[in-house]
Amino acid sequence: MIGYYINLAGRSLRSHKVLTALMVMTLGLGIGACITTLTVLKLLSGDPLPEKNGQLFYPQVDPFPADRLAAAHNKPPPIMTYTDAMNLVSARKARHQAAVALVSAKVMPQGTGAQALTQRPFFSDGVIATADFFSMFDVPFKYGSGWSAADDQNRAPVAVIADTLNNRLFGGGDSIGRTIRINDRDFRIVGVTKAWAPQPRFYAQELGGRSYGDGDGVFVPLGSALAAGMSPQQVNCFADSDVSKLETASCTWLGVWVELGTPDEVTAYRDFLGNYAQQQISLGRFHRSTIALTELGQWLRDKHVVPDDVRLQTWLAFGFLLVCVVNAVGLLLAKCLRRSNEIGVRRALGATWREIFTQFMVEAGMVGLVGGLMGLVFTELGLWCIRNQPAQYAGLAHLDLEMFLVTFFFSAAVGLIAGVLPAWRACVVSPAPQLKAA
Template sequence: MTRYYFWLATRSLRRNPVLTALMVAAIALGIGAAMTALTVLRGMSSNPMAHREDRVYRPQVDNWSANQPYDEQGNPPNLMTYQDSMALHNARKARRQAAMFPNFLAVEPANPEVKPFLATVLFTHGDFFPMFDVPFLFGGGWDRQSDDNNARVVVISRAMNDRLFGGADSVGRRLRMQGEDYIVSGVLDAWQPQPRFYEISSGAFADVEDVFVPFGIGIEKELTSSANNNCFSDPGAGYQAWLASDCIWMAFWVELEGAADAARYKDFLDAYVQEQKARGRFPRPLNNRVNTVAEWLAQQRVVGRDAQTQTWLAFAFLIVCLINTVGLLLAKFMARAPEIGLRRAVGASRKQVFAQFLTESGVIGIAGAALGLLLTWLGLIGLRALYGDTATGRMAELDAGMTAIVVLAAIGASLLAGLFPTWRACQVTPALQLKSN
């Protein structure tokens, strides 16, 4: 019977190709707009560390001014001071811990054909790489001893390796930056976590840094963060005064053994802050946090309101398209009232009529899904062409999951749109239609 209903549906749709095309186009346009926006929003709101959600945590301590909270929501500062980062790092209360801050260093390529250039650099500890499960193409990170000795070792990105060493295994080779030679200990494989959760102060959707350098070298060179450096009071003159100040400019992450260990680490943070209060610091009430990556991204509102608004507007457009489709289906089905009356008169039940016309709505949905999938694909191609090899461009990818969502959404939307017209068609009274004919 289902096969027969499909035959009736295609035959009916071929009778009025213009009306059919309008309904298919309405559904496809709505689906294309909504799914394009949803694909980008899904990429922006993803959690790159979902597989380590119970292991990786972002601690926060509230060292801000007694006169005002850090933000309107009462959250602690999103970064830490140097002295707090070092105190927590040196306490070794976590399985792994890493402080970090970004800056730039001038790279002086050995190849004279490659001009010197500024590279984005993240100064961090060696625990960064195993803690975040960073993949390596060649080599690996550095050990704790290299951290302690400020060893001149670096990890470089795959793009940097391609640029400087032609993509070859560069482990053990020299990289000269600002007059100093560094030994390459590792080359990252393709790794572009989006959002870039570990250091969002310089852009949640920025590219991964070109070079990773031991944390102490940045302090040795008296560098500060190239992103955010926030103070609520005058830090004083000179770099040492800056390090001793309550200015926040460092990210700090830890690896723990799960929720119970995170609770113990929270107790450690509270004890640390209480100790600092006795020394005249941390004037605000206890407000320490130990966030999972998901909690951290939510707190920092990585997905902007503009992206969310655009997605809601796209779905509002889909609703408008569905309302138009409802009107077109209602007009089409009610124009076939004599046919419905005749079918009912020769024995077709309301249930059978309902199944026939809902099948017709489903066929429209299948056609709308195919065209909507094409429009979604074209929309994402347009975004990639507009944004290029940026975070937004890379997020504009239609994977298998989103393809299935597009198809199911289009068919579901058409069936939803067909419910009322189909119900109205089933209310046709056979006797009245036969009498009028």
């Protein structure tokens, strides 16, 4: 029977080409707008490290003076001083812990002869961190590995570089042991990472970096970077201090991350952090005991990482889809009621109302599916537009298999929902008056 209905629906849709095209385009535009914005929203609000879901936490303490609040509602400042960050990292109370800051690293290509003269230095996004950064965030390595805790201690001039930088500087070969010149100092390469760019770039929050886009190019031990005079992107001072001596300055500039596997470990770490604040108060360094220990996902939500514009666009797209669906319902209904005569004849010849309903739902479903195909075209068009926008996340906007399937079922569902009302109106047509009128 379904085959026959599909045949009938095809005939009916073909016989009103303009109306059919209008319905398909309307649904296609609505579905396309929705899936485009949903794809972007999903990309932006994704979990940057799914394999460490729920295990990464961001501690905060409050070193601000008594007469100055770090933030509204007595919240601790978003980032830490060197003293606090180092105290927390060296206490080793979590499975992994690392202090992180961002730098703009000037990289000098090392060509030879005439090549060297024409090559200009360039800036690469850099991370300065302690050794656990790589193991905690599961950074994949192509060659070598991260540096050791001893390198942190000795402020060893070592560096890890990203695959992309390795290709640019060393033609992609195994560059372990070679030298890279960063900010006019020499560093020995100990590791080359594979492509690694978590989205959002969660560890960059509050540190003065962008939230999406390419991965970092250069990784240097925190101590070595300070010894080489690198200055972090974000420095917030809460008292008069010398910014050139960041180890002792009353300035916050480091983010600390810890890995805690179980709820018990989280409770224990929270207690440890509370005790640490109390201890610092008794030492006279702190004036407030406020602390925070926030899970990665919550931290990203708190920081409003996903731009509000993207969420607004999603709402708008759904509003638009609703207009499109109501419009499609209207057009389907008009078409249905125009065929009252035909329905009357079929009913008189013995078709049950159930069969009429199925027939019209098949027709609506077909409109939905074809609309969905149009939607897919519009989605690709929309994502292409987004890729050509100057936004940080522009390059990420691609349709993945999951969203492709979502589009398909979504559009079929939209078509069927749009079809219910007209099909119902069609099946309640009573045969007698129609036959009389005809």
